[in-house]
Amino acid sequence: MTDLTDLTLHQAAASLRAGEVSSRELTEACLDRLAAVDPRLRSFLSVTADLARTAAEAADRQLAAWRRGTTTAGQSPSPLLGVPLAIKDVLCLRGTVTTAGSRILEGFVAPYSATAVERLLVAGAVILGKTNCDEFAMGSSTENSGYDVTHNPWDLARVPGGSSGGSAAAVAARLTFGALGSDTGGSIRQPAAYCGLAGLKTSYGRVSRYGLIAYGSSLDSIGPLARSVADLAALFSATAGHDPRDATSLPAPVPPVDLAAADVTGLRVGVPKEYFVAGIQPEVEAAVRAAVVRLAELGAQVVEISLPHTEYALPVYYLIAPAEASANLARFDGVRYGPGITAAEAGHNGGTSAAPLWARYEATRGTGFGPEVKRRIMLGTYALSAGYYDAYYGQAQKVRTLIRRDFDLAFQQVDVIACPVAPTTAFRIGEKTDDPLAMYLEDIFTLPASLAGICGLSVPCGFDAQGLPIGVQLLGPALGEDRLLRVGHAYEQATDWHTRRPPL
């Protein structure tokens, strides 16, 4: 018998319903593997073992009742009932420590649960713990975490990508059957590609942001990472849909994703020429082009398209996201939560009544935030300042509209867009930490979709010479998750890249 942790989410759910395995057994298998492997991987920031065991036992009771046919509803339980999952530490889970990877929230116990997390709990999922990430989701390697550097299960000397690197590493290393991440500029799609996983960046507003510690509020979206597109579909269906607690959540219904109808015959696939540029790793380009060929062989019609404002996405993103972040992170002042540092601790000896307060702010924020977070707060503060607003933030908003229009026009021509997720495969830990700009370039293929608020899917499409996974990015229009998942599933059915497991 294969190791329980090797099952996909769907296989695990099927075994649970068949009574071949209990949720408690699955949970213990995950916790055991976590204890054995994670000291090398460092993908979890906190493990909620007690909570998980309690949830597993409750799920087993529900499953038993369902098998006996004594449930009142009589319908099939949620595919997530009893399935162990992990959540990125930017999502609040009531009663547990939630830090967003930042020291400034060390020990902060969330007083409420995020809507997406709440929906997983309602579906009966078992939450194993909170996964590591770049501090406040600002980064592309998880090296910016205030706690730990997470390692890539395919090569421990390399980064798992970021910012949802902990979620990606944990799913790839079989510590959990799936995980939630967040994607502001590529933070689900890129780590999914680096770790050989399927990852879905949902359309802006598709999954409620309530309880997601904000980075760039107009860009943040929540989505799943898993070992198959079918698994993503289950996680997406459970978490998506309107939430009255998030004014920007879309009031559109979430129809069930029918993967049986996955067929790409006649599908128009756009290949944007701006995404195949100098600097892209040749093996990445080759694998992505091969994936497009595979889709064509399956019946899709390939069309070259142009997204002319692509090159502006990077500067636009690095104005808008930091500007929003500079306000979003103002609340971390040490007054209500987090380890606030007093004026005395900061070595301040009093004076005017206002000064100790400012000393406290400076001490708390100066020591609590890491360098990348400070860099973005300063960038954003500058972009919003009087005299600079029009030239920076105001201008960026205008260009963002042009980027959005690129996609609007493209989706009049094609059904999905296929392109690379990132220009390279996973890089070495420390390789880019001294060069923020090189790190920012990691996101050039994922930023445009974030700015446009559309949905994007990362699916494994090959490996480089060093055995590192490569992902292809499929982009769909806003609310087009259903279409993307069907195309991704069809591609997976025709390939076996997603079935390979890391050596760990």
Add this chain to the structure above:
Amino acid sequence: MSAIAYEPVVGLEIHIQLNTQSKVFCACPADSWGAPPNTHICPVCTGQPGALPVLNRAVVEKAVLLAAAVHCQEIQARSFFDRKNYFYPDLPKGYQITQYDQPIGRRGWFEVPLPDGQTRRLTIHKMHMEEDAGKTKNDPARGARLIDMNRCGVPLIEMVTAPGLRSAGEAAQFLIRLRQLLRWLDVSDANMERAHLRCDANVSIRAAGTTGLNPKTEIKNVNSIEAVRDAIETELGRQAREVSAGRRVEAWTLEWDEDSQTLHKMRSKETEADYRYFREPDLLPVEVADAWREAILQRLPELPLERRARFIEAYRLPAYDATILTEERSLSDYFEAASAAFGGEPKIIANWVQNEILRLTKEQNSPAGGLAFTAAHLAELVGLVEDKVITRQTAVGLISQVAESGRAPRALVEAQGLAQISSDDALRALAREVIAESPEQVQAYRAKPALLNWFVGQVMRKSKGKANAPLAEKILTDLLAE
């Protein structure tokens, strides 16, 4: 001494606390008066990580109603919320959600009747919706700064007027009229002691007859109408002395100290913060579509000054009466209802309302509409007096009985035999009794006819106030002449 006359130039920025049930972006109760600190709070209004605001529609409805009442030429079909960034311990998110360049209402005006009979029309530049911050206070005993977040997220409207007021007294009149309007519309309880109405005043002076604007000072923290008047008066005097002495008025921000009745300089305007406003990405634009606006404006009542004019015109009331009766919407409604039910001369009802009903509302601290003694009761009671069934004195005594029992005045009169005694026989018998019992006064009356009133009083006393006084007087005159 130079004889230059200065003209005051005063504009106001007023923060109005709305009387909605819940706060502007969460479900916490908006009114925390008397509540222990930090009891009306939740993840949203305390700025917990990940919490998001959701706009309370009732706030928009009250804002639209007020914008219409102050004749805003623009009630924006689409307005926006922005973030105003600054650090302070009573501001949990590190920014205030407010409306900056696209507020809900613009270009309005409001007319203020002045005591000299003239009317001042003041331009309202803009009014916008925003959230309130919390409160901090020092606790020297513990060496701590305490924060109460109950007030965080309480809905406010900020109204900015043009510098069109020409005296401290006009500013006070404006606030009195605004307070009346806010209560009339039921958008705010407008209780200044509870800080429902907070006023900043922009004050400058110029040579009379000129039209330019000089550097102004901003007076903060004035929280009663008297304080607004006193602070502006004080500052106008200071500016006049400065200019007369050949000095310039600096653009300072001043704070009014109620206890010492003095102004303190808080800061120079040059050091004003950069708030780095930008659109609030967590909220959608505020869309007030035609249908919604129409629905809201259905509830826009006749306004106080309009009603006052109508009372003078339609009921032929003196201006003084019309002013008193329209001070407050519930009282004016009461008057109209009673007047309609009575059907007779409106001035008679107006007198009763101004005397008895106004007294009751004060005694019971209740609006007229909330009294157990209803407008229908009043109409019936006044009808009994006018028909000479009961005396005025009996009627006044009946009011509390009606209120307590809930029974109609006529029913009580019948049940208790309170009807006025007007029969000649009954009154003559009473008068004879009084004369028989008072030989000394009868003696004195011959020299002093004014004593007649004393005899009437005795008859009233014997009848427990029910005697028809003019008739009794006539009978007594006859009998005493015998």
